[in-house]
Amino acid sequence: MLILFLKLPLRKWFLLELTVVAVISKVIGCYIPAKLQGLSHKDASIVGWGMSPRGEVAMIVALIALNAGLIKQDIYVSLVLMSLLTTIITPIVLRNWVYKNAAGSS
Numbered sequence: 571m572l573i574l575f576l577k578l579p580l581r582k583w584f585l586l587e588l589t590v591v592a593v594i595s596k597v598i599g600c601y602i603p604a605k606l607q608g609l610s611h612k613d614a615s616i617v618g619w620g621m622s623p624r625g626e627v628a629m630i631v632a633l634i635a636l637n638a639g640l641i642k643q644d645i646y647v648s649l650v651l652m653s654l655l656t657t658i659i660t661p662i663v664l665r666n667w668v669y670k671n672a673a674g675s676s
């Protein structure tokens with residue numbers, strides 16, 4: 571099935587909300603268990619941010635839903651873009667936050 575990304579209407583607000591909820595839920599959902607295991611706030615935050623990318627699993631589930639007719643192509647595009655955005659955002663946040671903190675403490 572060919573998807574023409576440029577001809578689909580992009581649901582920008584849906585994409586933004588989906589990405590924000592995806593990142594926040596993954597960061598908090600991984601931060602809490604790490605903190606409960608005795609990690610410091612900084613280390614638990616690194617674990618949370620490090621686990622925030624949602625790549626292959628979200629895309630596979632979205633493709634199965636698209637092929638089954640459960641979602642339309644515009645929702646599929648938003649899910650794929652959310653996966654890409656969370657994958658791109660994570661290393662930027664980790665680089666700027668972890669290395670900036672490490673340079674400031676030396």
